[in-house]
Amino acid sequence: VVMDRMSKAQKYFHGHSQQISAFAVSRCGKYVASGEIGKKPRISVWSAITTKSLQVLSDFQEKAVIGLEFSNTSDLLAVEGMDKDHSVRVLCYAGVSVACEESLTFASHLMISIC
Secondary structure: OEEOOOOOOEEOOOOOOOOEEEEEEOOOOOEEEEEEEOOOOOEEEEEOOOOOEEEEEOOOOOOEEEEEEEOOOOOEEEEEEOOOOOOEEEEEEEOOEEEEEEEEOOOOOOOOOOO
16 A cells, blocks of 8 residues: 555555565665565565556566565665575666676575675
8 A cells, every 4th residue: 555645545555466575665765675484485566656557577586576676776675485494586787677686595584685
């Protein structure tokens, strides 16, 4: 839900068919990333202004997305999965498409933030 404080109007993002398990807003306030629970959970990156989908990412995690964090410049998105290794993928964007991807693996839930 995105609410305009002045008009009190609300807009809704309808891009998930499963329960949302993680959520992040970019520091610039323009982008939202939301992740879901599922065998192959999806990550949706969408506009905080229009609630329109910018990109849907899948095949990045297993079971659920349990952590999302944008970088300070909003061009990187860290994604933590609920797999046995709590794998973390850092996605960098060129516009609204994934330009590169790096994967990390941790023995326990360690992701706090990305700069």
